[in-house]
Amino acid sequence: MFDSWKNWKWIKSSNDELESAEKRIMETITTPFEQKMVKVGEYQINTIKAGKGEPLLLIHGYGAGVGFWCANIDFLAQHYTVYAIDLLGFGRSSRPDVSDLKTSEEAENLWITSIHGWSEQVGLEKFNLLGHSLGGYISTCFTLRHPEKVKSLVLADAWGFAERPSNYEDRISLPFKLLFKFVSPEVPLSMLRTFGPFGQDLIYKCRQDLLNKFQHIFPDDGMQNNTTHPNRVAQYIYHANAREPATGECLFGLLTLPYGWAANPLINRIKAIHPSIDVTLMYGSNTWIDHNTGVILKEKMDNIKDVVIIEDSGHHVYIDNINQFHSSILKATLPKDRRDQLFADPTSL
Template sequence: MSCAATETTVPSINGERRRSWMSDWLPSWRPTSEAQLEEAEKNILSSLSSEYRDLYVPIGEGAVIRCLVMEPQEPSFPEKTPLVLIHGFGCGIVQFFKNLDHLHRDRRLYALDLPGFARSTRIPFPEEAEAVEAAFVSALERWREGVGLERFVLLGHSLGGFLSLSYSMTHPYRVRHLILDDPWGLVDPIAEEELQQKYSLLFRSILKIASRFKPFDWIRGTGPLGPHILRRSRRDLGRVFREDFLDYVYHSNVQNPTGEEGYFCMQHRFAWAKRPMLHRIGTDLNPDLPVSIIYGARSWVYSLDKSVMELFSGARPEGSYVGTYLVDDATHHVHAHKPEEFNETVREILEIVDSSADMTYCRAST
């Protein structure tokens, strides 16, 4: 299959979808459109001081992955390893707007919208967790082929961290260094007995009911009230990012929610993955692939199991490189809540990559 990235073609994101009288009627009930999503994104990216360009990379069957590309401010020879950013659930490129200017200083940077999210095509996904994961990974590999990358540093946040791990397991020699930004889906789901001991009946009841619905069903179902309800209920996102970030979140998630449907098939009670990564790291992840993991000290993901860094390191063979970083007072969106600390940490990791100190560690330890 021949793939070529283009800067001019801007295809519809919604792709093919099953039609019914309700799906024909509901979109007109929701105050959203692809144009409004694009405008909400532009409003936030206008705060960048660096130039960027858009690419729409074909991944087959009429679908594209949209990505943002930034050239190095201080080009080097030979060129340094490019950096690829993958966002978390319910978001897209914009979630890294506080980091983009700082992370492309001396290397090319790519930030992409996962298929099914934001401004990439809303491709259909299977209904089984392993197949959904494989579909995401296959799309990412077709994107890589389309932009012509050989090796790169891969940084994924939350769901993007889970998928970055999965991609690295399948295509280990494409990833020079893996950076996990508060990754979702590492630890086992909590046992029912422990759930009953730790949490109230009210919380367990809410969790049980909520687990039957996709995360943004409640926003889509409230029609024209959706934007107001989202702003009222997720004021935390407005504080961590900025107020109009919620406009972007709204328009990203009330349109054809295929990425959300794919995530729903992979998750267990929202917080956990059906196929947690800690059981797979030791056997499926190349022991020579260096990994760095960044958590926020106040992150809900980190709080699920505060021994996760130790467990992750223990799951890797002796001699494998694992760098661990805990950002004080940071929540799940470390990159937005504590951008200065996050950017400094990532640049520190990139300096380790540039000096091959991570690979030297692996060779010295084996």
């Protein structure tokens, strides 16, 4: 009995369980794809590759991973060689100790350097780059540092652009201020570890909204944790975020100010992007991200190709309105002749 207790784990997750959860969430993909770990220095970057055509790299948001693109890869692989990676500190990629990092610049640099090293290892000289939420912030930082690598940049409901207003405390309710004293940006994921074996229950109880978004993709999955068909999105979220060290959360914490604003916002920095790079900004019609930054930037930057509002969508534009999301990517990144051909015959989409 003592031996069995000695082997008991509070956090019910492991690399093998995450790999299994990733495979399960990717089962809906019918296009043949390759999954491998790409070695970048001392790190491993989990990589998915599918399709053929111009390269398109997908960068996920906070707390996500390659599995969140499960509903998009089949379509995109018809038009691109699609690459999706887990950022360092998330999913199955390496989780280095970053306790010695102290600034937002250092956090940005680690992610930028790892993505650049990854692109060199897989032999990508130039590619289209799409980032969602935190992934949009990192994709913009990467493009500023390595414009020679990026053909076009698509920012899907990107976090981190707006500046914190001087009167921000006047806009925040007292209950939210009190809550924030106990809930920092990294806490929602750290709670999965704190709750240990009950972490998946926490996802079912607190993120039904996100699980519902994938229900049409996985209609047989249960929406509660006590069913015979466990929800694969909930399992994936849990195993992708329950392990330690909490590298991704720590890096994100360095990027943020209290109440969620970026410590080094991008609204002015993005203006330095090379003018040859087309930039498309997407926003969900019902998102919490501020649309106004896109309007302001389009007025000031000649290479803002479009500001697209994804209808009937919140922050998760890649799953809320898949058809408009996909068509917007094609318009943003395909060569004009190919784009004109596709949209002249909508049945080919």
